[in-house]
Amino acid sequence: MDIQLLTQRIPVGISQCAVGDPVRFNGGHKHSKVCTQLLSRCFELHPYCPEVAIGLGVPRPPIHLIVSDRLRAVGRDDPGMDVTDALEDYADRIAPQVAQLRGFILMQKSPSCGLRTTPHFKADGPDTLAHGAGLFAARLREHFPHLPLEEVGRLNASDIRENFLTRVFAYDAWHRYVEPDPRPGRVIDFYAAYKYLLLAHHQKLTRELGQFVSDVRALTPAQFAFEVRGRIMEILAHLANRKDRTNALMHSQGHLNEFLSREERAELAQLIEDYRQGLKPLSAVLTMLRHYLPRSPHQFIHSQVLLAAEPAELGLCDFR
Structure with a gap:
């Protein structure tokens, strides 16, 4: 995806x-x-x-x-x-x-x-x-x-506004990508693309969804698609927090480490730690991850919605 x-x-x-x-x-x-x-x-x-x-x-x-x-x-x-x-x-x-x-x-x-x-x-x-x-x-x-x-x-609250935007973007993406052809393979592709964003919202529920997705034969294709969409929207309804986002960012870094020099790995790790401590904005980490992204040949990390432009970067969270 x-x-x-x-x-x-x-x-x-x-x-x-x-x-x-x-x-x-x-x-x-x-x-x-x-x-x-x-x-x-x-x-x-x-x-x-x-x-x-x-x-x-x-x-x-x-x-x-x-x-x-x-x-x-x-x-x-x-x-x-x-x-x-x-x-x-x-x-x-x-x-x-x-x-x-x-x-x-x-x-x-x-x-x-x-x-x-x-x-x-x-x-x-x-x-x-x-x-x-x-x-x-x-x-x-x-x-x-x-x-x-x-x-x-x-x-009026920026974190709730960001959360609503994220949910609408995901629901719209589902209707564009999965709804016209809700085969299990496309449902699984959608889940895979959202995996790290879901981790940023709720780690436990995302792990449970991963286990559910692995048993696709337990339901009809229509039931499987409906259940996965419901679970994705439920997870995204939880506000993303700094701890879970840090975990998702570290997972993303793990896919890139083999393509980075020792100095680049250290710089990226320090930036993620600075974000965890509230010293740097999320956008700074995402920018650096995107900078290194072309080095990886693996489609999984390229597909991650977490690394796409987030609502805050689109100027949709701060309002004066």
Whole structure:
């Protein structure tokens, strides 16, 4: 599998209020400059507002979620107004459109779009029982369990933004490389290309995935592809840390050592150690690894996505 840098914007869904459209219940918006000015450099944003789409209008009576026989979306001031089925039916109707997206950015705390922060209230009082997903977001997750999802507000944090970008890039790459021809061989090639990036996110889960991939005959090709994609997306959902990244960088160095002089090996090892201690940025190590990469004739190390341009190097992590 050849590493390919981003050449066109990736289609990603987004809550419509986050792009600045006045579609909230009070006629306002929640414009996110991080999304429209930064992430739009690599994402083609497709806005959706479930509550407007089901005919609630702007402005509209607010709704909230209550826990009764099931989670329901009802009017905050008029409990007789129940739009539960309408919101879920809307998610079902647009599923073919969402299937073409490679991620979805959702408005936090929204009874329709919240991902993890939406209050779930008691049916007989004002107390909050829990916080979780809104009805539209939950339905999306049912239809597309591996689709990268994130809340607008959390994307203000550079590490979470980098993680979401990494997941979207991987999900898009899967659909370009594996989805048209999901034979086990192509699935294994994809896993192999992502191996060191996966190690940078979670070493234990990556080792378990490696063991799973080695027993390809245990499942049908479709089941195997679905399971591997799910595990890859699960691993990438963990934030990469300095310790695991250092381990992945050292693995990469191991493939190059025989092609380096003693002085070059020492310089690279010291640079990786400086990164581990927080003295040098990741980009410095990646630049040096890429500099030595042409010396190796081995396709495995050339295919490693870890050594491709990362979100920070594309200028997608720092925003002022």
